[in-house]
Amino acid sequence: MSLALLGGVPVRTRPFPLWPDYDGQEEADLLRVLHSRAWGGYHPSVAELERSFAELHQVPHAVSCVNGTVALEVALRGVGVGPGDEVIVSPFTFVASATAILLCQGAPVFADIDPQTLNLSPAAAEAEITPRTRAIVVVHFGGHPADMDAFQQLARRHKLALIEDAAHAHGASWRGIPVGGWGDAGTFSFQAFKLMTAGEGGMIVTRSSELADFSWSYCNQGRRRDGGWFEHVRLGTNYRMTGFQSAMLGAQLRRLPQQTEARAANVCYLRKGLRDYPGLTLADDDPRVSGHPYYLVTLRYDPEGFSGVPRDLAIKALQAEGIPVKPTYPYPLYRNTLFRKDGNLLGRYKGWSASQDYENLALPAAEQVCRDGIWLSHNVFLGDREDMDEILHAIGKLHRHASSLLDVKGVAGQELE
Numbered sequence: 001m002s003l004a005l006l007g008g009v010p011v012r013t014r015p016f017p018l019w020p021d022y023d024g025q026e027e028a029d030l031l032r033v034l035h036s037r038a039w040g041g042y043h044p045s046v047a048e049l050e051r052s053f054a055e056l057h058q059v060p061h062a063v064s065c066v067n068g069t070v071a072l073e074v075a076l077r078g079v080g081v082g083p084g085d086e087v088i089v090s091p092f093t094f095v096a097s098a099t100a101i102l103l104c105q106g107a108p109v110f111a112d113i114d115p116q117t118l119n120l121s122p123a124a125a126e127a128e129i130t131p132r133t134r135a136i137v138v139v140h141f142g143g144h145p146a147d148m149d150a151f152q153q154l155a156r157r158h159k160l161a162l163i164e165d166a167a168h169a170h171g172a173s174w175r176g177i178p179v180g181g182w183g184d185a186g187t188f189s190f191q192a193f194k195l196m197t198a199g200e201g202g203m204i205v206t207r208s209s210e211l212a213d214f215s216w217s218y219c220n221q222g223r224r225r226d227g228g229w230f231e232h233v234r235l236g237t238n239y240r241m242t243g244f245q246s247a248m249l250g251a252q253l254r255r256l257p258q259q260t261e262a263r264a265a266n267v268c269y270l271r272k273g274l275r276d277y278p279g280l281t282l283a284d285d286d287p288r289v290s291g292h293p294y295y296l297v298t299l300r301y302d303p304e305g306f307s308g309v310p311r312d313l314a315i316k317a318l319q320a321e322g323i324p325v326k327p328t329y330p331y332p333l334y335r336n337t338l339f340r341k342d343g344n345l346l347g348r349y350k351g352w353s354a355s356q357d358y359e360n361l362a363l364p365a366a367e368q369v370c371r372d373g374i375w376l377s378h379n380v381f382l383g384d385r386e387d388m389d390e391i392l393h394a395i396g397k398l399h400r401h402a403s404s405l406l407d408v409k410g411v412a413g414q415e416l417e
Protein backbone atom coordinates (compact mmCIF):
# COMPACT_ATOMS: atom_id res chain seq x y z
CA MET A 1 0.00 0.00 0.00
CA SER A 2 1.45 3.37 -0.97
CA LEU A 3 1.94 6.39 1.26
CA ALA A 4 -1.06 8.66 1.74
CA LEU A 5 1.06 11.62 0.64
CA LEU A 6 1.39 9.87 -2.75
CA GLY A 7 -2.32 9.08 -3.00
CA GLY A 8 -2.51 5.91 -0.88
CA VAL A 9 -5.04 5.16 1.85
CA PRO A 10 -4.14 6.91 5.14
CA VAL A 11 -3.48 4.72 8.20
CA ARG A 12 -6.00 6.75 10.13
CA THR A 13 -8.78 9.26 9.52
CA ARG A 14 -10.28 9.33 13.04
CA PRO A 15 -9.28 12.39 15.05
CA PHE A 16 -7.17 12.06 18.21
CA PRO A 17 -8.77 13.25 21.51
CA LEU A 18 -9.70 16.93 21.27
CA TRP A 19 -8.19 19.64 23.43
CA PRO A 20 -9.37 21.51 25.45
CA ASP A 21 -11.48 18.88 27.18
CA TYR A 22 -14.51 19.50 29.41
CA ASP A 23 -17.63 17.85 30.76
CA GLY A 24 -20.72 18.67 32.79
CA GLN A 25 -18.55 19.76 35.72
CA GLU A 26 -17.25 22.87 33.90
CA GLU A 27 -20.80 23.61 32.68
CA ALA A 28 -22.25 23.44 36.20
CA ASP A 29 -19.40 25.41 37.78
CA LEU A 30 -19.59 28.17 35.16
CA LEU A 31 -23.33 28.53 35.75
CA ARG A 32 -22.75 28.77 39.49
CA VAL A 33 -20.46 31.78 38.94
CA LEU A 34 -22.91 33.30 36.46
CA HIS A 35 -25.80 33.04 38.91
CA SER A 36 -23.70 34.41 41.79
CA ARG A 37 -23.17 37.70 39.90
CA ALA A 38 -19.68 37.72 41.50
CA TRP A 39 -17.98 37.50 38.13
CA GLY A 40 -14.72 39.22 39.04
CA GLY A 41 -11.55 38.09 40.72
CA TYR A 42 -12.89 37.87 44.25
CA HIS A 43 -15.30 35.02 43.60
CA PRO A 44 -14.69 32.33 46.28
CA SER A 45 -13.65 29.80 43.60
CA VAL A 46 -10.47 31.85 42.98
CA ALA A 47 -9.25 31.27 46.56
CA GLU A 48 -10.41 27.62 46.38
CA LEU A 49 -8.38 27.06 43.22
CA GLU A 50 -5.32 28.69 44.79
CA ARG A 51 -5.64 26.41 47.83
CA SER A 52 -5.98 23.20 45.84
CA PHE A 53 -3.25 24.16 43.37
CA ALA A 54 -0.87 24.91 46.25
CA GLU A 55 -1.78 21.59 47.87
CA LEU A 56 -1.09 19.60 44.68
CA HIS A 57 2.31 21.30 44.39
CA GLN A 58 3.05 20.91 48.12
CA VAL A 59 3.71 24.62 48.69
CA PRO A 60 2.07 26.95 51.19
CA HIS A 61 1.18 29.68 48.67
CA ALA A 62 -0.37 29.97 45.21
CA VAL A 63 -1.42 33.30 43.68
CA SER A 64 -3.54 33.37 40.54
CA CYS A 65 -3.23 35.87 37.69
CA VAL A 66 -4.25 36.45 34.09
CA ASN A 67 -1.72 34.29 32.24
CA GLY A 68 1.61 32.47 32.43
CA THR A 69 3.63 35.32 30.93
CA VAL A 70 2.45 37.71 33.63
CA ALA A 71 3.01 35.05 36.31
CA LEU A 72 6.67 34.87 35.27
CA GLU A 73 7.01 38.65 35.12
CA VAL A 74 5.52 39.06 38.62
CA ALA A 75 7.77 36.33 40.05
CA LEU A 76 10.85 37.99 38.50
CA ARG A 77 9.85 41.38 39.91
CA GLY A 78 9.18 39.69 43.25
CA VAL A 79 12.74 38.35 43.50
CA GLY A 80 14.07 41.78 42.56
CA VAL A 81 14.99 41.50 38.88
CA GLY A 82 15.30 45.03 37.52
CA PRO A 83 17.12 47.25 35.00
CA GLY A 84 20.43 45.80 33.87
CA ASP A 85 20.14 42.50 35.72
CA GLU A 86 21.12 39.42 33.75
CA VAL A 87 18.89 36.37 33.90
CA ILE A 88 20.03 33.03 32.47
CA VAL A 89 17.42 31.15 30.45
CA SER A 90 17.08 28.36 27.88
CA PRO A 91 16.77 29.34 24.21
CA PHE A 92 14.60 26.27 23.49
CA THR A 93 11.29 27.42 24.94
CA PHE A 94 8.34 29.67 24.19
CA VAL A 95 9.30 33.33 23.82
CA ALA A 96 7.55 34.37 27.05
CA SER A 97 10.30 32.70 29.15
CA ALA A 98 12.67 35.39 27.85
CA THR A 99 10.34 38.35 27.23
CA ALA A 100 9.13 38.29 30.85
CA ILE A 101 12.78 39.11 31.74
CA LEU A 102 12.84 41.97 29.22
CA LEU A 103 9.56 43.33 30.61
CA CYS A 104 11.35 43.70 33.98
CA GLN A 105 14.12 45.51 32.04
CA GLY A 106 16.45 42.61 32.68
CA ALA A 107 18.69 41.04 30.04
CA PRO A 108 18.08 37.41 29.04
CA VAL A 109 21.33 35.45 28.72
CA PHE A 110 20.89 32.22 26.78
CA ALA A 111 22.74 29.05 27.77
CA ASP A 112 22.57 25.75 25.91
CA ILE A 113 20.31 22.84 26.72
CA ASP A 114 21.01 19.25 27.70
CA PRO A 115 20.51 17.25 24.46
CA GLN A 116 18.81 14.43 26.37
CA THR A 117 16.21 16.27 28.46
CA LEU A 118 16.05 19.48 26.34
CA ASN A 119 16.19 21.48 29.57
CA LEU A 120 18.73 24.18 30.40
CA SER A 121 22.09 22.51 31.10
CA PRO A 122 23.33 23.34 34.63
CA ALA A 123 26.97 23.41 33.41
CA ALA A 124 26.16 25.69 30.47
CA ALA A 125 24.16 27.97 32.78
CA GLU A 126 27.02 28.16 35.27
CA ALA A 127 29.43 29.21 32.51
CA GLU A 128 27.26 32.28 31.81
CA ILE A 129 27.26 33.62 35.39
CA THR A 130 28.74 37.13 35.68
CA PRO A 131 28.71 39.68 38.53
CA ARG A 132 25.50 41.07 36.96
CA THR A 133 23.62 37.76 37.02
CA ARG A 134 20.59 38.00 39.27
CA ALA A 135 18.49 34.95 38.53
CA ILE A 136 18.05 31.73 36.56
CA VAL A 137 14.79 30.80 34.85
CA VAL A 138 14.51 27.04 34.34
CA VAL A 139 11.77 25.74 32.06
CA HIS A 140 10.56 22.20 32.70
CA PHE A 141 10.43 21.61 29.00
CA GLY A 142 7.61 19.46 27.67
CA GLY A 143 6.86 18.51 31.29
CA HIS A 144 10.24 16.87 31.97
CA PRO A 145 11.55 18.43 35.20
CA ALA A 146 14.89 20.21 34.97
CA ASP A 147 17.76 18.96 37.18
CA MET A 148 16.57 20.73 40.32
CA ASP A 149 19.36 19.29 42.50
CA ALA A 150 21.97 20.96 40.30
CA PHE A 151 20.05 24.23 39.89
CA GLN A 152 19.27 24.55 43.58
CA GLN A 153 22.98 24.11 44.38
CA LEU A 154 24.01 26.54 41.65
CA ALA A 155 21.57 29.20 42.85
CA ARG A 156 22.71 28.82 46.48
CA ARG A 157 26.41 28.86 45.62
CA HIS A 158 26.13 32.04 43.53
CA LYS A 159 23.31 33.67 45.55
CA LEU A 160 20.96 33.77 42.57
CA ALA A 161 17.20 33.69 42.53
CA LEU A 162 15.75 30.53 40.96
CA ILE A 163 12.47 30.73 39.07
CA GLU A 164 10.75 27.69 37.55
CA ASP A 165 8.73 28.27 34.39
CA ALA A 166 6.37 25.33 34.81
CA ALA A 167 4.00 26.28 31.97
CA HIS A 168 4.40 22.73 30.57
CA ALA A 169 4.61 20.93 33.88
CA HIS A 170 1.37 20.92 35.91
CA GLY A 171 1.77 18.13 38.45
CA ALA A 172 5.34 17.18 37.40
CA SER A 173 7.75 16.13 40.13
CA TRP A 174 11.51 15.62 40.64
CA ARG A 175 12.55 13.00 43.20
CA GLY A 176 9.05 12.96 44.63
CA ILE A 177 8.81 16.72 45.14
CA PRO A 178 6.52 18.62 42.77
CA VAL A 179 8.07 21.25 40.49
CA GLY A 180 7.35 24.86 41.34
CA GLY A 181 8.41 24.46 44.97
CA TRP A 182 12.12 23.83 44.30
CA GLY A 183 12.97 27.41 43.38
CA ASP A 184 12.04 30.76 44.91
CA ALA A 185 8.90 30.65 42.79
CA GLY A 186 7.27 28.51 40.11
CA THR A 187 4.91 29.84 37.46
CA PHE A 188 2.16 28.08 35.51
CA SER A 189 0.04 28.89 32.45
CA PHE A 190 -3.59 27.95 31.82
CA GLN A 191 -3.55 29.08 28.18
CA ALA A 192 -5.84 27.21 25.80
CA PHE A 193 -3.47 24.37 24.90
CA LYS A 194 -1.88 23.88 28.31
CA LEU A 195 -2.53 20.80 30.51
CA MET A 196 -5.17 22.68 32.51
CA THR A 197 -6.95 25.53 30.84
CA ALA A 198 -9.63 28.17 31.05
CA GLY A 199 -8.54 29.70 27.75
CA GLU A 200 -6.20 32.02 29.65
CA GLY A 201 -4.88 32.14 33.21
CA GLY A 202 -1.72 31.85 35.29
CA MET A 203 -0.45 30.91 38.75
CA ILE A 204 2.57 31.72 40.89
CA VAL A 205 3.52 29.18 43.57
CA THR A 206 6.07 29.79 46.30
CA ARG A 207 7.24 28.80 49.78
CA SER A 208 7.90 32.44 50.65
CA SER A 209 5.06 34.36 52.27
CA GLU A 210 6.75 37.67 51.31
CA LEU A 211 6.88 36.70 47.66
CA ALA A 212 3.27 35.49 47.81
CA ASP A 213 2.14 38.78 49.41
CA PHE A 214 4.09 40.81 46.84
CA SER A 215 2.59 38.78 43.97
CA TRP A 216 -0.94 39.13 45.29
CA SER A 217 -0.49 42.86 45.83
CA TYR A 218 1.14 43.47 42.42
CA CYS A 219 -1.75 41.66 40.69
CA ASN A 220 -4.31 43.57 42.77
CA GLN A 221 -3.45 47.25 42.18
CA GLY A 222 -0.84 47.39 44.95
CA ARG A 223 -3.40 46.68 47.68
CA ARG A 224 -2.63 44.95 50.98
CA ARG A 225 -4.41 41.67 51.62
CA ASP A 226 -5.97 43.06 54.81
CA GLY A 227 -6.01 46.69 53.69
CA GLY A 228 -8.78 48.93 52.41
CA TRP A 229 -10.08 48.86 48.84
CA PHE A 230 -8.65 52.32 48.18
CA GLU A 231 -5.41 51.74 50.06
CA HIS A 232 -2.43 51.20 47.73
CA VAL A 233 0.96 50.47 49.26
CA ARG A 234 3.03 49.82 46.13
CA LEU A 235 2.95 50.14 42.37
CA GLY A 236 0.71 47.37 41.10
CA THR A 237 -1.69 46.67 38.30
CA ASN A 238 -4.74 44.55 37.58
CA TYR A 239 -3.70 41.02 36.70
CA ARG A 240 -6.66 39.28 38.37
CA MET A 241 -8.12 35.97 37.24
CA THR A 242 -11.94 35.94 37.02
CA GLY A 243 -14.34 33.63 38.84
CA PHE A 244 -15.25 32.01 35.52
CA GLN A 245 -11.63 31.01 34.95
CA SER A 246 -11.08 29.65 38.45
CA ALA A 247 -14.33 27.68 38.34
CA MET A 248 -13.27 25.96 35.11
CA LEU A 249 -9.76 25.38 36.40
CA GLY A 250 -11.07 23.68 39.54
CA ALA A 251 -12.71 21.05 37.34
CA GLN A 252 -9.60 20.72 35.16
CA LEU A 253 -7.38 20.30 38.22
CA ARG A 254 -9.52 17.42 39.51
CA ARG A 255 -9.15 15.69 36.14
CA LEU A 256 -5.37 16.22 35.91
CA PRO A 257 -4.11 13.16 37.88
CA GLN A 258 -6.03 10.58 35.82
CA GLN A 259 -5.07 12.31 32.56
CA THR A 260 -1.41 12.36 33.62
CA GLU A 261 -1.57 8.62 34.29
CA ALA A 262 -3.20 7.89 30.94
CA ARG A 263 -0.57 9.88 29.06
CA ALA A 264 2.32 8.25 30.93
CA ALA A 265 1.05 4.74 30.10
CA ASN A 266 0.67 5.57 26.42
CA VAL A 267 4.09 7.25 26.17
CA CYS A 268 5.65 4.19 27.80
CA TYR A 269 4.00 1.93 25.21
CA LEU A 270 5.00 4.18 22.29
CA ARG A 271 8.58 4.34 23.56
CA LYS A 272 8.85 0.54 23.44
CA GLY A 273 7.37 0.38 19.95
CA LEU A 274 9.75 3.02 18.64
CA ARG A 275 12.72 0.71 19.34
CA ASP A 276 11.99 -0.89 15.95
CA TYR A 277 12.82 2.39 14.19
CA PRO A 278 16.34 3.63 14.90
CA GLY A 279 15.66 6.74 12.78
CA LEU A 280 13.09 8.02 15.26
CA THR A 281 14.13 8.08 18.91
CA LEU A 282 12.57 9.16 22.16
CA ALA A 283 15.16 9.77 24.89
CA ASP A 284 14.65 8.07 28.24
CA ASP A 285 13.55 10.31 31.10
CA ASP A 286 16.10 11.15 33.78
CA PRO A 287 15.67 8.41 36.45
CA ARG A 288 15.12 11.13 39.08
CA VAL A 289 11.88 12.19 37.36
CA SER A 290 9.03 10.95 39.56
CA GLY A 291 6.14 12.63 37.72
CA HIS A 292 6.00 13.65 34.05
CA PRO A 293 2.81 14.99 32.50
CA TYR A 294 4.13 14.71 28.88
CA TYR A 295 2.92 18.07 27.64
CA LEU A 296 5.10 17.64 24.57
CA VAL A 297 6.87 14.50 23.42
CA THR A 298 9.91 15.36 21.29
CA LEU A 299 11.09 12.62 18.93
CA ARG A 300 14.49 13.00 17.27
CA TYR A 301 14.58 12.28 13.55
CA ASP A 302 17.52 10.90 11.62
CA PRO A 303 17.04 10.82 7.83
CA GLU A 304 19.47 7.87 7.67
CA GLY A 305 16.79 5.68 9.20
CA PHE A 306 14.28 6.72 6.50
CA SER A 307 16.18 6.37 3.21
CA GLY A 308 17.48 9.94 3.48
CA VAL A 309 14.03 11.58 3.49
CA PRO A 310 14.44 15.01 5.14
CA ARG A 311 12.57 15.71 8.41
CA ASP A 312 10.01 18.14 7.07
CA LEU A 313 9.00 15.78 4.28
CA ALA A 314 8.71 12.90 6.78
CA ILE A 315 6.42 15.14 8.87
CA LYS A 316 4.23 15.85 5.83
CA ALA A 317 4.04 12.13 5.08
CA LEU A 318 3.06 11.22 8.65
CA GLN A 319 0.46 14.02 8.74
CA ALA A 320 -1.02 12.63 5.51
CA GLU A 321 -1.33 9.25 7.30
CA GLY A 322 -3.45 11.00 9.96
CA ILE A 323 -0.77 11.42 12.66
CA PRO A 324 -0.63 15.00 14.03
CA VAL A 325 3.16 15.38 14.25
CA LYS A 326 4.68 18.85 14.09
CA PRO A 327 8.17 20.29 13.68
CA THR A 328 9.72 21.80 16.81
CA TYR A 329 10.40 25.55 17.12
CA PRO A 330 11.95 26.68 13.81
CA TYR A 331 15.00 28.16 15.60
CA PRO A 332 16.23 28.95 19.12
CA LEU A 333 14.78 32.14 20.65
CA TYR A 334 17.87 34.27 19.99
CA ARG A 335 17.32 34.00 16.23
CA ASN A 336 14.05 35.94 16.46
CA THR A 337 14.03 39.47 15.03
CA LEU A 338 13.35 40.68 18.58
CA PHE A 339 16.89 39.69 19.60
CA ARG A 340 18.65 40.84 16.44
CA LYS A 341 20.12 44.29 16.14
CA ASP A 342 17.37 45.32 13.73
CA GLY A 343 14.92 44.35 16.45
CA ASN A 344 16.17 47.48 18.25
CA LEU A 345 16.51 45.69 21.54
CA LEU A 346 19.92 47.05 22.43
CA GLY A 347 19.67 50.46 23.99
CA ARG A 348 15.92 50.26 24.48
CA TYR A 349 16.25 50.63 28.22
CA LYS A 350 18.56 52.87 30.22
CA GLY A 351 21.26 50.84 31.88
CA TRP A 352 20.57 47.84 29.70
CA SER A 353 23.27 46.04 27.83
CA ALA A 354 23.63 42.38 27.04
CA SER A 355 26.81 40.61 27.98
CA GLN A 356 25.83 38.30 25.17
CA ASP A 357 26.08 38.94 21.43
CA TYR A 358 22.73 37.49 20.30
CA GLU A 359 23.64 38.18 16.67
CA ASN A 360 26.45 35.62 16.67
CA LEU A 361 25.05 33.12 19.12
CA ALA A 362 24.76 29.47 18.01
CA LEU A 363 24.18 27.02 20.87
CA PRO A 364 24.69 23.56 19.33
CA ALA A 365 22.21 21.39 21.25
CA ALA A 366 19.41 23.96 20.87
CA GLU A 367 20.18 24.41 17.15
CA GLN A 368 20.20 20.64 16.63
CA VAL A 369 16.79 19.89 18.14
CA CYS A 370 15.27 22.71 16.07
CA ARG A 371 16.55 20.83 13.00
CA ASP A 372 15.73 17.24 13.96
CA GLY A 373 12.91 17.39 16.52
CA ILE A 374 9.36 16.20 15.89
CA TRP A 375 6.57 16.93 18.36
CA LEU A 376 3.56 14.94 19.46
CA SER A 377 1.38 16.89 21.87
CA HIS A 378 -0.32 15.78 25.06
CA ASN A 379 -3.85 15.27 23.70
CA VAL A 380 -2.53 12.52 21.38
CA PHE A 381 -1.74 10.46 24.51
CA LEU A 382 -5.17 10.73 26.14
CA GLY A 383 -6.63 7.93 24.02
CA ASP A 384 -6.00 4.19 24.00
CA ARG A 385 -3.47 1.58 22.86
CA GLU A 386 -5.00 1.48 19.40
CA ASP A 387 -4.05 5.14 18.93
CA MET A 388 -0.43 4.29 19.78
CA ASP A 389 -0.49 1.25 17.47
CA GLU A 390 -1.69 3.45 14.63
CA ILE A 391 1.12 5.96 15.23
CA LEU A 392 3.61 3.07 15.12
CA HIS A 393 1.91 1.62 12.06
CA ALA A 394 2.21 4.97 10.23
CA ILE A 395 5.89 5.22 11.19
CA GLY A 396 6.44 1.66 9.95
CA LYS A 397 4.72 2.48 6.68
CA LEU A 398 6.92 5.55 6.21
CA HIS A 399 9.97 3.44 7.05
CA ARG A 400 9.11 0.82 4.41
CA HIS A 401 8.12 3.25 1.67
CA ALA A 402 10.40 6.21 2.38
CA SER A 403 12.38 5.77 -0.83
CA SER A 404 9.18 6.15 -2.86
CA LEU A 405 9.03 9.79 -1.66
CA LEU A 406 12.43 10.46 -3.16
CA ASP A 407 11.57 8.68 -6.41
CA VAL A 408 8.66 10.98 -7.15
CA LYS A 409 10.08 13.94 -8.97
CA GLY A 410 9.23 17.24 -7.36
CA VAL A 411 7.81 16.02 -4.05
CA ALA A 412 10.96 16.41 -1.98
CA GLY A 413 12.02 19.69 -3.56
CA GLN A 414 8.55 21.17 -3.50
CA GLU A 415 7.93 20.33 0.14
CA LEU A 416 11.23 21.66 1.25
CA GLU A 417 11.14 25.09 -0.32
Ligand SMILES: *Cc1c(COP(=O)(O)O)cnc(C)c1O
Pocket residue numbers: 067068069070093094096097139165167168188189190191200201202
Ligand atom coordinates in the same frame (compact mmCIF):
# COMPACT_ATOMS: atom_id res chain seq x y z
C1 LIG B 1 2.61 29.02 27.37
C2 LIG B 1 3.93 29.36 27.94
C3 LIG B 1 4.15 30.55 28.65
C4 LIG B 1 3.18 31.67 28.70
O1 LIG B 1 1.94 31.39 29.14
P1 LIG B 1 0.68 32.26 28.67
O2 LIG B 1 -0.35 31.83 29.63
O3 LIG B 1 0.38 31.90 27.25
O4 LIG B 1 1.02 33.70 28.81
C5 LIG B 1 5.37 30.71 29.29
N1 LIG B 1 6.34 29.80 29.17
C6 LIG B 1 6.19 28.68 28.45
C7 LIG B 1 7.31 27.70 28.39
C8 LIG B 1 4.99 28.44 27.79
O5 LIG B 1 4.85 27.33 27.03
